[in-house]
Amino acid sequence: MSTFTPNDLRKGLAALRWPLRLTWAGMLAETVVQSFWPLMTVVLLTLAALMLGLQDSVMVEVVWSVAVVAAxxxxWSIxxxxxxxxxxxxxxxMAxxxxxxxxxxxxxxxxxxxxxxxxxxxxxxxxAHKARMxxxxxxxxxxxxxxxxxKRDPYALRFVAVLAFAVALLFGSIWRVGSVADMAPGAGGLATGPVWEGWAEPPRYTGRPTLYLNDLPAGALELPKGTLITLRFYGDVGALTLAETVSGRPAEGTDASAPAQDFTVxxxxxxxxxxxxxxxxxxxxxxxxxxxVEIVGEPEVAALGEMRLPFAARDDYGVEAGEARISLDLVSVDRRYGLTIDPEPRPEIVxxxxxxxxxxxxxxxxxxxDDFSKHPWANLPVTLRxxxxxxxxxxxxxxxxxxxxxxxRFFDPAAAAVIEMRRDLLWSRANAPRMAQVLRTVAYRGEDVLRTETTALRLQRLIERLELRARYGIDDEVQEDIAEDLWGLAIELEEGVLADALERLRRAQERLExxxxxGASDEEIAELMDELRRATEEYLRQLQRQQAQQQQQQGQDGQQQQQQGDSMQMTQDDLQRMMDRIQELMEQGRMAEAMEALRQLQEMMENMRVTQGQQGQGQQSPGQQAMEGLADTLRQQQGLSDQAFRDLQEQFNPGANAGESQGNEGRNGGEGRGQSHEGQQGQGQGEGQRQGQGQQGQGAEPGSAEDLADRQRALRNELRRQEGRLPGQGTPExxxxxxxxxxxxxxxxxxxxxxxQGDxxxxxxxxxxxxxxLREGMRALGEAMAQEQQNQQPGQGTAESDRRADNRDPLGREQGNNGADSSDGPLAMGPGGAGRARELLDEIRRRSGETERPEVERDYLNRLLDRF
Known part of the structure; x- marks a missing residue:
C-alpha cells in the first residue's frame, strides 16, 4: 500500500517553485501590457513627431494645440x-x-x-489519491x-506608434526634440539664441538620401553636382548669416541674412x-x-532589308534615353541619272x-x-550618329x-527599275517626266518582262497617273501616294502573286540564282534558300495530289509505265540532299558550282515524278519512314551526347576506364556498344555518320571536340531534311x-x-x-498518323498498316517475331524500355552520391535527375 507523508508534500510543492515563479512573471507582464499600452502609444507617437521635426514645419499655434491634446x-492613459x-x-x-x-x-x-x-x-x-496528484x-x-x-485596441494604434517611432529613429534626430522648448512663452531667440536648420538634397536620379546638415560635423563634405541646399534661420534677423561659394551666384545680389536660403551646388x-x-x-x-555611346560592330542586314546595329552605352548614374540620327552624305552620292538634280530638302532620320x-x-x-527600305535614302551613302x-x-x-x-534588295530587273524610279520621285518631283519615259520602256513588250496581265495593267495605270500629275504639278500627298503604289508594284514583281506551285518554285530558283x-550577303542567300525549300515542298505536295488523281481516273499500272518512260523518278530525300549540297557549296564560296547545281535541280524539277512507294507491295508509308528516320536521328544524338559526357569525365578524371563498363556507349558515341574508348573508329552507325559529313569533318581529329561539332552539324542537316518531308502539314498534330x-x-x-567553343x-x-x-516530335507524329488512319475511308488502308495492326497485342503494342513484346519501336516503349530507364536513373543517382567524383560531373548528374 502506497503512503504519502508530509515530507512528500513538501517535495511536491518544491518542484512547483520555478513553474510558479514563471507563471507569476507572465501574469505581471500581462497586466503591464494591458494597463500601459495607451500610455506607451501616446509617448511613442509624441517622440516620433518631435524627432521628425514636425513642430518646425507648422505654426506655433498648431504645435501648442497638439501639445494640449497629447497632454x-x-x-487619461495614466x-x-x-x-x-x-x-x-x-x-x-498558483490558481x-x-x-x-x-x-x-x-x-x-x-x-x-x-x-x-x-x-x-x-x-x-x-x-494514494495525494500520491497521484x-x-x-x-x-x-x-x-x-x-x-x-x-479587443481593447481594435484600430491597432499601438502598432502605428511603434512604426512611427521606428521611422523617426531611421530618418529623424533626437536633437530635434529640444527645439520644441524654443516655442514656449518667453523662450524666444533673445533668451536661447538664434537657431538654424539645413538640408542637402542630392538629385533624385543619384539614388542618394537627403542629409540633415545639423547632424553633420564641420569639415569636408562631398556632394553630387546639382545638390539642393536648403537653410532656415530662426530668431532675430541678422543674428545668423550665410556665406557660400558653391553655387556660383554673385554675392552682391543675395541677402546673406534672409531666413530662407536655397541654392544648388x-x-x-x-x-x-x-x-x-x-x-x-x-x-x-x-x-x-x-x-x-559607341557603335560596337558593323550593321547586320537581313534579306528583306531589316538592319541590326549593335551599340553600347554607359553613364555613371544611368542612361535615360537615346536616339540615332541619319543624314544624307550628299558628297558621296553618285550623282547620275535621277540623282543629278538637287534633292528636295528632307529632315534627318531620327x-x-x-x-x-x-x-x-x-x-x-x-x-x-529598323527597316529603312521605304526611305528615299535607302542604299545611298549616309552618316549615322x-x-x-x-x-x-x-x-x-x-x-x-x-x-x-x-x-x-530587288533581284528582278523590272522590280529593280521600278524601285529606282520610286527613289527618283522621292528625290525630286522634277524627275517625274523622266520617270514616265523609263517606266514606259519597262512596260514595252511587257509580256517578256511582266508575268501577268494584271501587273502590266497596274504599271500602265501608274504611268498615266504620273504623266498627268507631272503636267499639273505633284504635291506632297500625291508624291507619297505614287511612291507607295510603286513600292507595291515592285514587291509584286519581285515576289509575285503566283498561285501555281511550279511557277512559285521557278521564281524562288530565279531569285536565288x-x-x-x-554577290548577296550570306543572310540574304540563307533566307532565299529557305524560301526555295518551302516552294519545293509546296510543289511536291501539289504533284502528289495530281498523281493521286491520275491514278484514280486511269489504270495505275498502265499510267505508271507511261510516266516511267516519260519522266525522271526522284525521292524527297534526293531533293533534300541536292538542296543541302547547293547550300554547302554556297557556304564554301563556290558560287559557280552552286549555280550549276541549281540549274540541274531546276531541270530535274521540270520532268520529275515523286516516288512514294506502291501500296500493297510491302513499302512503308511516308509517316512510317519519317518515324523511323526520327528514331535513327534520336539514337545518333544519344550517341553524340554519350561521347561528350565521356569526354567531360576524362577532363576531371583522366584515369577513368570509361568505355569498359557494361552498356557503355563508348568514347566515339556510336550506336553499337563496346566501341573503342581511345578514339578508334567503330563500325556500324557511328562510322556511317562520319562518312555522311562530307568535307566538313575531314580536317578534324577523330574523337576531338571539332569532330564532335562536325558530326553534330551533319545530324542537324539530316534533321532538316526529315523536317522537310514530314507528313501531316495543316493538322494540329x-x-x-x-x-x-x-x-x-x-x-x-x-x-x-x-x-x-569547348564547353x-x-x-x-x-x-x-x-x-x-525529338521525343515530343515523334509523339506528335504518331498522333498525326493515328488521326490520318482514322480519317481514311474503308478500303484505303495500306497492306503494311494492316500487317502492323495485326501484329499488335490487345494493348496496342507491337509484337516481335516470337510473339513477345518488341523493343524495335521508335522509343522502346515496352517493359524492357521502362526497366532500362529505371536502371539508368539508379546509376545516375549512385554516381551523383559519390563524393570522390569531380564537382562539375556531380552537378551535371544532379541536373539530369532534376530534368528526368
Missing part, C-alpha cells in the same frame, strides 16, 4: 493604467497554474481529509502570458553658417560625367534607341533594329559612321511535330556552337534538350 491623452494595474499574488499564480493541470492537483495536495481520519483504510485511499503536479509547466490587447567651395552655433563645410563636388526594360542602365549593350541623354540632360554622341543605308550572281523538331534543331545548333557541359545540356524535343 490630455497622457493623463488614469487608465492606475485603474487596471494590479500586482498578481502568489495565490493567483492559474493549477487550472492548467487536469484535476487541479495542487489544490488536492493542499487539502486535508474532512472525514475518516480515524479509519486506516480510508486514509490509505486518501494517501503529486505525480501530476510534478509535470506542471509555466502558463504563458496572454499579451493580446486586440555646382562647383567646389565652402558653405558656412556664421553666428552663434554656426558651422562651416569644405564642399567637394562629385562630378556627373556625361554619358557615352530613330529612338532601345533601352533595357529592366536592370541597370549604367552600362549595357543593345541593338538598333548615336546620341544618349542622362537624367541631368547631359548628352553624349558616338563617332560618325559612314555607310550605305541598308534597304531591301540572281542573289548568287549579284503535324504542326506540333514540326514545332518540336524546330526546337530540336535550335538545340542542336546550340550544342554545335558549345562544342566548337562540353553546355553542349550536353543542349543535346538533352534536342533529344527531349
Amino acid at each position: 490630455l491623452a497622457g493623463l 488614469y487608465y493604467a492606475v485603474r487596471r494595474f494590479r500586482i498578481p499574488s502568489r495565490a493567483d499564480a 492559474r497554474l493549477d487550472a492548467s493541470l487536469p484535476g487541479r492537483p495542487i489544490q488536492a495536495l493542499l487539502d486535508d481529509a474532512a472525514i475518516g481520519s480515524g479509519d486506516e483504510a480510508s486514509m490509505a485511499v486518501w494517501r 503529486a505525480a501530476r503536479a510534478a509535470a506542471a509547466k509555466p502558463v504563458p502570458a496572454d499579451l493580446r490587447v486586440a 555646382l562647383q567646389e567651395g565652402i558653405i558656412a553658417v556664421e553666428g552663434p552655433n554656426g558651422r562651416e563645410w569644405a564642399v567637394a563636388v562629385r562630378p556627373d560625367a556625361a554619358p557615352e 530613330v529612338p534607341l532601345s533601352m533595357p526594360i529592366s536592370g541597370n542602365r549604367a552600362e549595357f549593350e543593345e541593338n538598333l533594329i 548615336l546620341s544618349v541623354l542622362d537624367a541631368a540632360e547631359q548628352q553624349g554622341e558616338s563617332e560618325a559612321m559612314e555607310l550605305s543605308l541598308p534597304g531591301r 540572281a542573289a548568287m550572281r549579284n 503535324g504542326d506540333a511535330a514540326r514545332d518540336a523538331l524546330g526546337r530540336a534543331g535550335r538545340a542542336m545548333d546550340g550544342a554545335e556552337d558549345a562544342l566548337r 562540353l557541359a553546355e553542349a550536353i545540356d543542349n543535346q538533352s534538350q534536342a533529344m527531349e524535343a
Whole structure:
C-alpha cells in the first residue's frame, strides 16, 4: 500500500517553485501590457513627431494645440493604467497554474481529509489519491502570458506608434526634440539664441538620401553636382548669416541674412553658417560625367532589308534615353541619272534607341533594329550618329559612321527599275517626266518582262497617273501616294502573286540564282534558300495530289509505265540532299558550282515524278519512314551526347576506364556498344555518320571536340531534311511535330556552337534538350498518323498498316517475331524500355552520391535527375 507523508508534500510543492515563479512573471507582464499600452502609444507617437521635426514645419499655434491634446491623452492613459494595474499574488499564480493541470492537483495536495481520519483504510485511499496528484503536479509547466490587447485596441494604434517611432529613429534626430522648448512663452531667440536648420538634397536620379546638415560635423563634405541646399534661420534677423561659394551666384545680389536660403551646388567651395552655433563645410563636388555611346560592330542586314546595329552605352548614374540620327552624305552620292538634280530638302532620320526594360542602365549593350527600305535614302551613302541623354540632360554622341543605308534588295530587273524610279520621285518631283519615259520602256513588250496581265495593267495605270500629275504639278500627298503604289508594284514583281506551285518554285530558283550572281550577303542567300525549300515542298505536295488523281481516273499500272518512260523518278530525300549540297557549296564560296547545281535541280524539277512507294507491295508509308528516320536521328544524338559526357569525365578524371563498363556507349558515341574508348573508329552507325559529313569533318581529329561539332552539324542537316518531308502539314498534330523538331534543331545548333567553343557541359545540356524535343516530335507524329488512319475511308488502308495492326497485342503494342513484346519501336516503349530507364536513373543517382567524383560531373548528374 502506497503512503504519502508530509515530507512528500513538501517535495511536491518544491518542484512547483520555478513553474510558479514563471507563471507569476507572465501574469505581471500581462497586466503591464494591458494597463500601459495607451500610455506607451501616446509617448511613442509624441517622440516620433518631435524627432521628425514636425513642430518646425507648422505654426506655433498648431504645435501648442497638439501639445494640449497629447497632454490630455497622457493623463487619461495614466488614469487608465492606475485603474487596471494590479500586482498578481502568489495565490493567483498558483490558481492559474493549477487550472492548467487536469484535476487541479495542487489544490488536492493542499487539502486535508474532512472525514475518516480515524479509519486506516480510508486514509490509505486518501494517501494514494495525494500520491497521484503529486505525480501530476510534478509535470506542471509555466502558463504563458496572454499579451493580446486586440479587443481593447481594435484600430491597432499601438502598432502605428511603434512604426512611427521606428521611422523617426531611421530618418529623424533626437536633437530635434529640444527645439520644441524654443516655442514656449518667453523662450524666444533673445533668451536661447538664434537657431538654424539645413538640408542637402542630392538629385533624385543619384539614388542618394537627403542629409540633415545639423547632424553633420564641420569639415569636408562631398556632394553630387546639382545638390539642393536648403537653410532656415530662426530668431532675430541678422543674428545668423550665410556665406557660400558653391553655387556660383554673385554675392552682391543675395541677402546673406534672409531666413530662407536655397541654392544648388555646382562647383567646389565652402558653405558656412556664421553666428552663434554656426558651422562651416569644405564642399567637394562629385562630378556627373556625361554619358557615352559607341557603335560596337558593323550593321547586320537581313534579306528583306531589316538592319541590326549593335551599340553600347554607359553613364555613371544611368542612361535615360537615346536616339540615332541619319543624314544624307550628299558628297558621296553618285550623282547620275535621277540623282543629278538637287534633292528636295528632307529632315534627318531620327530613330529612338532601345533601352533595357529592366536592370541597370549604367552600362549595357543593345541593338538598333529598323527597316529603312521605304526611305528615299535607302542604299545611298549616309552618316549615322548615336546620341544618349542622362537624367541631368547631359548628352553624349558616338563617332560618325559612314555607310550605305541598308534597304531591301530587288533581284528582278523590272522590280529593280521600278524601285529606282520610286527613289527618283522621292528625290525630286522634277524627275517625274523622266520617270514616265523609263517606266514606259519597262512596260514595252511587257509580256517578256511582266508575268501577268494584271501587273502590266497596274504599271500602265501608274504611268498615266504620273504623266498627268507631272503636267499639273505633284504635291506632297500625291508624291507619297505614287511612291507607295510603286513600292507595291515592285514587291509584286519581285515576289509575285503566283498561285501555281511550279511557277512559285521557278521564281524562288530565279531569285536565288540572281542573289548568287549579284554577290548577296550570306543572310540574304540563307533566307532565299529557305524560301526555295518551302516552294519545293509546296510543289511536291501539289504533284502528289495530281498523281493521286491520275491514278484514280486511269489504270495505275498502265499510267505508271507511261510516266516511267516519260519522266525522271526522284525521292524527297534526293531533293533534300541536292538542296543541302547547293547550300554547302554556297557556304564554301563556290558560287559557280552552286549555280550549276541549281540549274540541274531546276531541270530535274521540270520532268520529275515523286516516288512514294506502291501500296500493297510491302513499302512503308511516308509517316512510317519519317518515324523511323526520327528514331535513327534520336539514337545518333544519344550517341553524340554519350561521347561528350565521356569526354567531360576524362577532363576531371583522366584515369577513368570509361568505355569498359557494361552498356557503355563508348568514347566515339556510336550506336553499337563496346566501341573503342581511345578514339578508334567503330563500325556500324557511328562510322556511317562520319562518312555522311562530307568535307566538313575531314580536317578534324577523330574523337576531338571539332569532330564532335562536325558530326553534330551533319545530324542537324539530316534533321532538316526529315523536317522537310514530314507528313501531316495543316493538322494540329503535324504542326506540333514540326514545332518540336524546330526546337530540336535550335538545340542542336546550340550544342554545335558549345562544342566548337569547348564547353562540353553546355553542349550536353543542349543535346538533352534536342533529344527531349525529338521525343515530343515523334509523339506528335504518331498522333498525326493515328488521326490520318482514322480519317481514311474503308478500303484505303495500306497492306503494311494492316500487317502492323495485326501484329499488335490487345494493348496496342507491337509484337516481335516470337510473339513477345518488341523493343524495335521508335522509343522502346515496352517493359524492357521502362526497366532500362529505371536502371539508368539508379546509376545516375549512385554516381551523383559519390563524393570522390569531380564537382562539375556531380552537378551535371544532379541536373539530369532534376530534368528526368
